[in-house]
Amino acid sequence: MxxxxxxxxxxxxxxxxxxxxxxxxxxxxxxxxxxxxxxxxxxxxxxxxxxxxxxxxxxxxxxxxxxxxxxxxxxxxxxxxxxxxxxxxxxxxxxxxxDAHEGPLTQIFESVFELYIQQGIAKEDYTQMASEVARLAKSYHLAYRLTMDNNDIYLQLQKGPYYLYRVIPYARAGGAAS
Missing domain, CATH: 3.30.70 (Alpha-Beta Plaits)
Structure with missing residues (x-):
């Protein structure tokens, strides 16, 4: 063997x-x-x-x-x-x-903008959310752009050389998460 x-x-x-x-x-x-x-x-x-x-x-x-x-x-x-x-x-x-958000944009987003965006998502009141974002951007002297598709909310903020980008998913009607 x-x-x-x-x-x-x-x-x-x-x-x-x-x-x-x-x-x-x-x-x-x-x-x-x-x-x-x-x-x-x-x-x-x-x-x-x-x-x-x-x-x-x-x-x-x-x-x-x-x-x-x-x-x-x-x-x-x-x-x-x-x-x-x-x-x-x-x-x-x-x-x-x-992005280049080292400046004040992160703090502004987290303390103010995010609240209105999450509130708009929760209430499914996107026109009010867009109005609030526009008002806030104007009051903070920010250039901004807010767009949406079927899955996400896209937010762009800019002040001087600083810019911040956020893609925020939201739940669609019927409880289906996206």
Whole structure:
């Protein structure tokens, strides 16, 4: 009866596993992630892209000022970004937007604008929400743009060199979350 050598089998299995993992990483890097980064960087307004693989994959997109966005509109830019990501990575991806909000915009958004937006979502009174956002933007001397689609509310705020972008999902009628 022949004797099975455990150590050579174990070493061979370990080397094969390392080769398979390395091959998958190379495939993912060169055939998925790099082409996605290139295609996202070609979208108007996108300055930088960082992709972290995991469960879910996370794509962080740094956007430029209003004028650099596709037709100056966050919604159009976000849709183009989402379409590219969905084509390459599927739907289990978290998209995060980066902006230049180091100034007072984050505090203004969190303390004032977010309240009216969440109230508009809760009451499903989007015209009142839009009126309040316009009033607040005027009182804080901000350039703004507020748009909506079937799934999200898109808010752009700018004051001087600072700009803030938010994509806020809302629940549709009938309780279906989007």
């Amino acid at each position: 022949s004797r099975i050598r455990v150590v050579p089998i174990f070493v061979t299995a370990l080397l094969m596993l390392a080769l398979l993992i390395g091959g998958w990483q190379a495939y993912q890097h060169y055939n998925l992630l790099n082409p996605l980064k290139r295609s996202l960087q070609s979208v108007a307004g996108v300055e930088q892209v960082d992709i972290t693989t995991g469960s879910p994959d996370v794509v962080v997109v740094q956007l430029g000022p209003f004028q650099a966005l596709k037709e100056g509109d966050l919604q159009m830019t976000y849709d183009a970004i989402s379409d590219e990501i969905e084509q390459k990575l599927g739907t289990n991806v978290s998209v995060r937007l980066g």
